[in-house]
Amino acid sequence: MSALLPAWTDAEGAARVRALFADALGGEPDGVWAAPGRVNLIGEHTDYNDGLCLPLALPHRTFVALRARPDRTARLVSAQEGAASGAAGGRRAVREVDLDGVAPAGSAGAVDGWPAYPAGVAWALAGDGHPVPGFDVAVDSCVPYGAGLSSSAAIECAVAVALDGVGGLGLAGPDDDAGRARLAAACVRAENEVAGAPTGGMDQAASLRCRSGHALLLDTSDGSVTQIPFDLAAAGLALLVVDTRAEHRLVDGQYARRREVCESAAAALGVASLRVVADALAAGTTTLTEVLDRLADDEQRRRVRHVVTEIERVRALVDVLSAAPGAALTGTALAEAGALLDGSHASLAEDYEVSCDELDLAVTAARAAGAHGARMTGGGFGGSAIALVDAASAAEVADAVERAFAAAGFARPEFLVAEPAGAAAPVG
Ligand code: GLA
Numbered sequence: 539m540s541a542l543l544p545a546w547t548d549a550e551g552a553a554r555v556r557a558l559f560a561d562a563l564g565g566e567p568d569g570v571w572a573a574p575g576r577v578n579l580i581g582e583h584t585d586y587n588d589g590l591c592l593p594l595a596l597p598h599r600t601f602v603a604l605r606a607r608p609d610r611t612a613r614l615v616s617a618q619e620g621a622a623s624g625a626a627g628g629r630r631a632v633r634e635v636d637l638d639g640v641a642p643a644g645s646a647g648a649v650d651g652w653p654a655y656p657a658g659v660a661w662a663l664a665g666d667g668h669p670v671p672g673f674d675v676a677v678d679s680c681v682p683y684g685a686g687l688s689s690s691a692a693i694e695c696a697v698a699v700a701l702d703g704v705g706g707l708g709l710a711g712p713d714d715d716a717g718r719a720r721l722a723a724a725c726v727r728a729e730n731e732v733a734g735a736p737t738g739g740m741d742q743a744a745s746l747r748c749r750s751g752h753a754l755l756l757d758t759s760d761g762s763v764t765q766i767p768f769d770l771a772a773a774g775l776a777l778l779v780v781d782t783r784a785e786h787r788l789v790d791g792q793y794a795r796r797r798e799v800c801e802s803a804a805a806a807l808g809v810a811s812l813r814v815v816a817d818a819l820a821a822g823t824t825t826l827t828e829v830l831d832r833l834a835d836d837e838q839r840r841r842v843r844h845v846v847t848e849i850e851r852v853r854a855l856v857d858v859l860s861a862a863p864g865a866a867l868t869g870t871a872l873a874e875a876g877a878l879l880d881g882s883h884a885s886l887a888e889d890y891e892v893s894c895d896e897l898d899l900a901v902t903a904a905r906a907a908g909a910h911g912a913r914m915t916g917g918g919f920g921g922s923a924i925a926l927v928d929a930a931s932a933a934e935v936a937d938a939v940e941r942a943f944a945a946a947g948f949a950r951p952e953f954l955v956a957e958p959a960g961a962a963a964p965v966g
Contacts, residue, residue: 540936543954545597546680548965555603559676562615567603573695573962574599575681575688576744577915581852585738588759588813590852594958595748600679600692604700607672610637614653617678643734656697658728685781686921691741694725695962718746750960773866776929777956782896783949784920803838816849844889851878876911883913892918907938
């Protein structure tokens with residue numbers, strides 16, 4: 539039977555980063571903080587179009603043990619770095635970054651590799667005028683790396699709440715959504731400007747602003763959020779995540795290209811963003827055909843069709859979830875939710891062209907094994923898919939996907955269950 543990837547408890551995660559800290563950096567950290575990865579239920583490639591998306595935080599988190607330093611140096615160590623380079627055992631490499639010398643990606647002085655995330659967060663917070671100290675940090679994570687589950691945003695957000703803690707920024711209170719939105723904005727700048735990935739902001743909002751038991755309706759046109767109760771267990775359902783192990787990279791040209799085409803299409807339509815088009819469709823003041831007819835370029839037409847119909851699907855799924863009694867998805871509501879997930883995948887695969895063979899197979903195999911709906915989640919080009927399944931048949935669906943992957947000669951996928959968890963916070 540396919541094993542489900544377990545999420546670490548507070549105690550387990552804290553013990554790991556404390557041990558790594560003592561071993562690689564010496565002494566005790568000031569504290570331990572953790573931030574979750576995410577899956578997006580629906581609303582893909584909408585966040586950089588002022589659109590809507592509906593992510594939820596995973597129980598799988600990145601843990602950091604951090605200690606403030608009296609200078610402006612960051613010393614950083616990650617349990618994943620050794621794992622990635624095959625340097626199992628032995629002491630992990632400690633990286634060092636001069637926080638006053640952090641420069642934008644692509645320029646001289648740019649920070650190489652994963653330290654760009656923590657260093658970028660310190661840089662962005664300092665740029666906002668916050669008194670951010672130098673720091674020693676040890677990082678370990680059970681968020682699968684490169685799986686489209688926001689492992690990089692989880693590092694950023696864990697470091698953001700840690701720096702908030704040691705620097706006394708006062709932005710990360712559990713109910714301080716406005717403060718958390720500011721931390722999220724700093725993390726997005728770290729990712730865009732220091733790590734050089736032109737992502738849209740959904741991941742950082744999910745990691746810092748989600749609530750346990752809820753999906754987060756994020757309106758990226760104004761950054762506002764609405765907590766949508768999402769209680770799958772009440773209806774005997776589960777959200778199965780299939781990590782296809784097909785490599786997922788956002789720091790390449792494809793994601794940036796999608797973003798550029800959306801922006802040029804908006805310009806051609808004379809609107810500030812494609813959200814304006816989606817709202818006009820929702821208000822009935824125009825039709826999709828009318829909009830698409832105004833675009834000469836076929837690539838633009840397909841990308842626009844995805845974005846505006848995807849925003850519509852977010853609204854529709856939120857309506858279904860809000861109307862489901864006791865937040866329990868059953869009967870027609872369940873069928874509608876499943877159809878919306880399926881529709882999202884088709885649109886991402888055909889119009890947006892960000893799926894791949896592994897993601898398509900994960901989705902079709904899950905559906906054939908009884909999933910109510912399934913779609914790729916995250917940026918695409920590899921990464922993970924989600925399937926809405928009966929909780930009792932999650933293992934069966936996972937087995938079926940695993941068999942289909944073996945038959946196709948793909949790498950063995952991994953599985954986890956996404957129970958909507960809470961946001962980044964201190965641990966213990
Ligand atoms: C990645 C990015 C997000 C978002 C998704 C697609 O996860 O980091 O900002 O654009 O892709 O929805």
